[in-house]
Amino acid sequence: MSLEVVLANGSVIHTGRKTLKSVTGYDLTRLFVGSEGTLGVFTRITVKLLPLPEKIETLLVFFATTQDAVQSASQIIFNNLLPRAMEFIDKSSITCIQGYRQEMQIPAEVNALLLIDIDGKEASVKAEASLIEEIVRKNHAIRVASAKNGQERDVLWEVRRAISPALYNIAPYKINEDICVPRSRILEILDRIANIHNRYPSLKVACFGHIGDGNIHVNVMYDKGDQQKTFAERMIEEILRNTVEVGGTISGEHGIGNVKSAFLSYEIPPMELEIMKDIKRLLDPKGILNPGKMFSC
Structure with a gap:
């Protein structure tokens, strides 16, 4: 609901309110929550608790x-x-x-x-x-x-x-993605993933996740060796491109971090991406907060 945040220059700001509703000014709380630690350090977080169900x-x-x-x-x-x-x-x-x-x-x-x-x-x-x-x-x-x-x-x-834990019995390495698509396109993206998998038969793929909100965890598993790793990375790239094509997002939960920064432009158009970078430069001009995260350049 609200945050106390220390900015890169050491100043402290407060975002949001403790009220159930507030639309005063920009929604800085959501901006900071979605910034993966690249805009500020949280020192106080106010949350709303829900009662346990009967x-x-x-x-x-x-x-x-x-x-x-x-x-x-x-x-x-x-x-x-x-x-x-x-x-x-x-x-x-x-x-x-x-x-x-x-x-x-x-x-x-x-x-x-x-x-x-x-x-x-x-x-x-x-x-x-x-x-x-x-x-x-x-x-x-x-x-x-x-x-x-x-x-x-x-x-x-x-x-x-x-x-x-069971997936590691199938292969020693895995890449776990957390794509999310409109619920009406779930079957389509699963079919597309299966078709992509057909081009990489040496890999193993498992899909599971929160189907109620369209969030699917796609796990690509591979054995030791540079070729296997290359195949897995290529398959992931194809899956992410197809996810965006059906109106989905490349990350429903996990965020971008380091690994997905190269794929951010698949989903975010150039102008919107530049606005995000401008915000980063404004609040952290020296790039000291989570350096390298989110933006690859």
Whole structure:
């Protein structure tokens, strides 16, 4: 909601307000929050807390096809149902999980999963869970597993938590991207990623993430060797270009940092990029705050 920020010259400024609404002047709070530490150092942050929900229910839904899973997610949102989490897990990720945790029983015919959390008042959670089950079954869900307490939820969420460590059993190196596309283009970007992967058959690719907001974590895994690394970097570049082509962003969560600075111009037009650099030069003329981050030149 508000920040206390130390600028590069040592002066201290305050942005935002403690009120629930404020549109006075420029929104400096969002500017600094999105600056990846390149504009100032935060010394105080004011946040708004949300109360814990009365009830949480988790559903793990098994599908035979990616299309059925994506279609289900789209219809859930279209029907004005807003789960607090809706995770998509593709076949490659499922295979990794099965190799990493033998006890996780996922039928061979399952090619996609949705992991869905619903929270709120007990009556509303019950009603929403029922509607979501109806939607996924209409979209050919093979099975719906439900968890109604913390212990059962932890068991279902372990499927999602196991993915990242499991990927290292497939290959020793990986590049993890966090693209985000309009929800209506999720299936298209997954198809494009599959087509790109066909040109690099020696690599392994796993896609999972927050399908409720269109945020997909694309993991490109490769073995030791300069050629494998080059192939992985080329594939990532193609994925990022295709993401922007379908109206998406090259980073939904992780930011630009050092690694993605070379790709910033894929998404940000020259004039807007120059404005960003002007702001950086104004607030940090000597370039001492997170030097090299965000802008490659």
